Amino acid sequence: MPRVLVADDEANIRELARAVLERGGYSVVETATGPATLELLLREKVDMLLLDVMLPGLDGHSILLKMSANASLKNLPVIVVTALEFTQDMFSKFNQVKGFLSKPFTPQDLEQAARQVAPVSL
Numbered sequence: 001m002p003r004v005l006v007a008d009d010e011a012n013i014r015e016l017a018r019a020v021l022e023r024g025g026y027s028v029v030e031t032a033t034g035p036a037t038l039e040l041l042l043r044e045k046v047d048m049l050l051l052d053v054m055l056p057g058l059d060g061h062s063i064l065l066k067m068s069a070n071a072s073l074k075n076l077p078v079i080v081v082t083a084l085e086f087t088q089d090m091f092s093k094f095n096q097v098k099g100f101l102s103k104p105f106t107p108q109d110l111e112q113a114a115r116q117v118a119p120v121s122l
Contacts, residue, residue, distance in 0.1 A: 002118040003027040007037040008052040020107045025120035034058025048118040053082040064094045077117045
């Protein structure tokens with residue numbers, strides 16, 4: 001079962017993502033700040049990161065820079081979640097970014113993006 005880290009400071013987004021992903025066969029862990037996200041990534045194995053751009057303490061761009069410099073994290077697939085359309089250009093330069101979701105997203109959008117990045121084998 002693929003394990004997904006949902007990193008978002010909005011509790012309602014984390015709850016929606018958890019419900020959709022768990023229903024789809026994923027195991028989910030959550031963080032609400034940038035430092036907590038990076039700490040969890042360094043401590044625990046996950047198969048995919050659903051990363052909000054605007055996290056308190058350390059933003060999504062800074063997290064991706066740190067991931068790119070870390071051998072164990074530089075290939076971790078990431079789906080970037082943002083309410084800011086223009087940020088896609090800034091994030092598309094990172095090899096690990098495999099998709100984008102614009103807020104607000106539908107459960108179907110999230111499920112489709114997750115299956116493209118980290119398929120669940122049934």
